[in-house]
Amino acid sequence: MIDEKGILFILSGPSGVGKGTVRKRLFEKATDLQYSISMTTRAMRPGETDGVDYFYKSKEEFENLIEQNELLEYAKYVDNYYGTPRKYVEETLAKGLDVFLEIEVQGAMQVKDNFPEGVFIFLFPPSLDELKNRIVNRGTETEDLVLNRLKEARKEIEMMDAYDYVVVNDQVDHAVAKVEAIIQSEHLKRERIAKQYKKILEAE
Template sequence: MKKEKGLLIVLSGPAGVGKGTVCSALRSKNTDIQYSVSATTRKPRAGEVDGVNYFFKSHDEFQTMIANDKLLEWAEYVGNFYGTPVDYVRETLDRGQDIILEIEVQGAMKVREAFPEGVFIFLMPPSLAELRKRIVGRGTETAEVIDARMTVAKEEIDLMKMYDYVVENDAVELAVNRIRSIVTAEHCKRVRLIEKYKELVEVE
């Protein structure tokens, strides 16, 4: 029987909405979902590890990756670059494994052009006030950067209409359960399975 191709899951939303926390919790419950580590030019935060949380690159190194078509998507966000290495994504999907991209909204729009069959999930904060509170709570951003992130967040929320699903991150466990339900439903879609099961009725 034909092997089912892996599912490309794209999780994005405003900075501070909790993408990283939700993604980690999702992967702890769905251990078969592979995580695509993004490349970035921003400095590591406390506790972040190169090659685990991100591939931390200089601006020159990042520009070389762009020039060599080594990125599925890339975007500049509040003065830093972020991108998704393309080879790992394609190889994982071809092995029949699901892979999740935790990326910024700009990048998600570029991935949609290259992988329209992907599943695009927008992670939404309960409110803008709560979003600001979460960003401030990090203790890693200046007031100027926080204001810039909030301005961008409003623009990003307007792009929610470009996504397949919207999940509110009111509580991490609830958000994870909603995403798990989406993944299960997507694996049962007729368009994903029709070729696989045609083999059962083919006349020799």
């Protein structure tokens, strides 16, 4: 009925908070959400497909896109770039589909600069103790690294002010239901849809 553009949703929060788990559970339920496909300079691996797993680019191509402000955010890990291509996001939104981006806090802040009309959701740990437990239970980190990550997490939580919504991840199902409510209610915002509704009335 309403010819509406899609919305870019960004889920972020401190490391260890459970962003990936919430995103996976959400995608099992919300089948009309589009997951944002990243761009990378790392080599394609067996079984991967260009435009499905990643968009694969050379280092030169990637750096050109950075210069042209064609990445909503990017970072370099070891020797490879990873980023979110603006074009894919905008084309998907233009089709009327929502795009969902699950991302670290640093990346989310870049997206905020480049795409402020996105809806920014901060996933909050039930407590710092719980966050510590989750980082420890990954089992991949030394004691020093855990303390460092926890310190980092505290800093990241201070960045909450740039976000539109805060969802506490006490239970995955609750967090997912809250994200779903946010997605639904954002589509009901008057500033997004009033024009189309008025058109409907004029057409009658």
